[in-house]
Amino acid sequence: MNGDSDYSKYDLARLQEELEQEREMKYETQTELNGQLDRQMSLIHERLEDLRGNPMDRLASIRIYDDMLVETLRQRLKLLTEEKSDLQSQLMDCRSRIEQEGKAFHKTNDERRAYLSEIAKLSSTCEAQQKQYSAQPQRAPKSKQRREKQTSRKAEADSKKEKERDEDGGGVCLKVKHGDKSLQYLSKHNESPYCT
DSSP states (O other): OHHHHHHHHHHHHHHHHHHHHHHHHHHHHHHHHHHHOOOOOHHHHHHHHHHHSSSHHHHHHHHHHHHHHHHHHHHHHHHHHHHHHHHHHHHHHHHHHHEEEEEEEEHHHHHHHHHHHHHHHHHHHHHHHHHHHHHSSOOOHHHHHHHHHHHHHHHHHHHHHHHHHHHHHHHOOSTTTTTTTHHHHHHHHTTOOOOO
């Protein structure tokens, strides 16, 4: 019984440790993702501030394009298109990561609930067994009880034989008619091996 409770304590400790490690890993991953998102948001806010700034400045930035050559504008457009595609791919990566993290979270949460219910079930059965075990008096093993019963029966049979012998005058005359039968057989069938 004690070995089972030690095992369940070890199992409980191991499961709690695994859950704590998973939480730490999820926390670190989420912190890293949050940091990346914060950096991207700050860059976007800076760009928005630049655009929202002085309206004259916005027109000035447009006038710069008026002064550029067509080839330079094409290169600039190409760079902006590449930047846009990079940002879109980053956005898709972030979405897929968030989706995967959500699935992993739900899976881990379901496993955690299953572990907790298993732990609760094992703990309750273990406690019930301990209460039941402590409520019952200590019993001798069944084999020991059988030996004690056999010994007491044998002692009763021996005392009966002694009484019969004493009543017969203590003679040790064995009956010849029993032949091969052992004393044990005769005592089992309540037959006396002595002369009557």
